[in-house]
Amino acid sequence: MSPPRKRVIFSWCMYDWANSAFATSVLAAILPVYFASLVPEGGVTLRCGPLSLATSASGLWAYGISFSVLLTALCAPVLGALADFSGSKKKFLFGFTYAGAFFTLFLYLVQEGDWSFCLILFVAGNIGFAGSMPFYNAFLPEVAVREEIDWVSGKGYAFGYAGGGLLLALHVLMITYHDVFGIPDKSMSIRICLASVGIWWGLFAVPLFLWVPETRRSHDKPEGFSYLGYGFARFFRTLRCFRKYRDLLWFLVAFLIYNDGIQTVIMMAAIFGKTALGLDMGTLIGTLLMTQLIALPGALVFARLAQRIRAKGAIMVTLVLWVGIVTYAYFLRSALEFWILGGFVGLILGGSQAISRSLYGQLIPKDRAAEFFGFFAISSKFASIFGPLIFGLVTDLSENPRNAIVSLVLFFVVGMILLSRVDMERGRLQASTDTALKWSQPEGVKNLI
Template identity: 35%
Template sequence: MDKKTKNGWAFYDWANSVYSLVISTAIFPIYFHSVTSTDDSSMVDFLGIPYENMAIYSYSLSFSFFIVAIISPVLSGIADYTGKKKRFLQFFCYLGSVSCASLFFFDGSNIYFGLGMSVLASIGFWGSLVFYNAFLPEIAPPEEQDALSAKGFSMGYIGAALLLILNLVMVMKPELFGFSDSGQASRVSFLLVGIWWAGFAQVTFKRLPDNVYKRKPKERYILLGYRELGKVIHQLKGEMALRRFLYSFFFYSMGVQTVILLASAFGDQELGMDSSKLILTILIIQFVAIAGSYLFAFISRKYGNIQAIKICIIVWIFVCLGAFTLSKSDPTAEYKFYAIAAMVGMVLGGIQAISRSTYSKLLPETKSHASFFSFYDVSEKVAIVLGTLAYGWLIQATGSMKMSVLALMAFFIIGYFLLLRVGKSRHVH
């Protein structure tokens, strides 16, 4: 494929990363905690049952990933068989962007609406990534996939950081924009995310090829989509290195994605940091992650993908250990939190980019890329379901996020030891 096509593919990261940064990581968790808390309580009533507000938020994320895990294998099988990956990518993109924009109307009193829209936005974002990732092996040969994957993530970090800087100014100085308070500024930021995501995605939709293998759908292709998945399961039985990588990926993803989703909530609830400092922390992560994604692309070229991932996991273990030792009573806790954020940034882009390209390299010769990437996606989503459920349950049981952080560290340790069993392949060592 030509350079224009590859750049168009990478540009979807620029478009959609504003969701993962502004909605799932930086502003929405802080806003949700703020509008559902009172001076003396952080409990909310949901279906007649009292919950810690961040526990029910964590559970809602678990639910969204559970839905994606159920539907993505079927949809990707259908997309492979009918050659309509781009159409599915568009559908989930618009579902997510409209849901983000709808969060403008969430003010804390309508908690069912707020949680519902955040769930739909999550489904739209992660559902679209199934089809987005599946384009990678179709537009780039194995030797270019590490660099292209890293380029996508770095473009995403830059684009999302630009919008977050604007949002940060809006939240800190709402009067400059004519807003009544920072809450209104936060709601407008959700609206901007929806517009940005859908708007910039048009570049990707224009440049990506449609139906590379010229497949023509037949009748009952939904059932044939299930059959396609059956073939993938059968092929996985003979791909030992690929299976072992998926086992490791499953466990360390439980840690990575849960940290991303709930880091700002940890700083808010455990350390009492105000929203502007927390958003600044997320910006630190973003800018360090740009360098980190390229650093680990270099390490993977020099020492191999598996070695690069091992280094990432070790750093993640120290991140969890550092977070566990933080205390609100420590006068230097804020600066330690910034240092931990920088460590997260260094390995965040690296582990995501190298994991995606490692999986792509381990795939057998196939035309069913979307079906294979659905297994990658399902592994990640089920991991996040279990990770966020464990996190939420421990918050509900202990009233603190500290024990949850220890659980995440255990997931990273298990993932590391499972990675030792992957071995070598023709593209990965």
């Protein structure tokens, strides 16, 4: 590997290092627990005209996640098509990245009782986080050749767990020993930690924008050309195209379902520990920090496993382990058991995500990477809509989050059944031979692709 290629791969991986701070400290560890402390102990009642819903901190957090990723999921395929056509993946990635970092920085302003203000900032920041991912993922087929795509994808996740874990470790120290850092109280130390995520994210994203090249195309646009109209036309054309890629479609549906379970575990773990087990912030953040540290080598181990038993087999192994994890979570009673659970999650979390991303990259036409990764974003983001939404509803209706966590077994089992129908060799062959496939174009766009 030549030095320039090493720098390109390193710079691409550094974006995982940058934005994983949001995934760990804001989405998973610190903000969920802090948000629960802002909501009145008896919960709140949401009203919309004659309708009302009494909900808890867990429910509010789940609904906030669902709303933010719904908006992103609806926009992702159109934005991905535009990015592919215009060669502007970096522009879209830049916009979502620094919008998300900006709103995250403003979490410093959240004071006691400001649960609604906190939720608005979180939703806006999460839109930036979720919206950036299809454009970041779309660089993967350009950065890595097909033979190393599993390894590079796993390396990116490993960078993410290292970066997110390092900052989270610093946050644990700042919150636990806030007086040593000259911070007067724990609440202010939490707000400083949350704001620092925005700085970290924006700073370490810079190498990608400097050193990762982007394949650009030049097209003559006809008079009256509209990117919006082109984007929606291409969106529906891609929907029709999935009928031609049978194995890609089976994988996408399987991923939608099993990733629903994975994302729900990640996003609801801290608030589950707080509300169901009554664990303190030190235990919750410490467990998630341990999860990050174990996930780093775990991502690399499963990347190597994928090279031995193929990507599909490695994903199957992780799904079997996920079934065991959520079953064990239902019976948790102590902080020690929560620590043990966190260790197992860390072992398989990075592998299941990284291999899924690389497997999808092997099944798509390379010259439409951003467009198809937009659809990958639909599956992953819609997974983040329904899982937390169901978790919140089951928790509110049964008044017991344990009932919500055990329901996730179904997502993993159904995901395994659907994944078993994917023929990887046939899917790879079709992706490579259909790269230059001619699709029917809407009026005024026929000569543009």
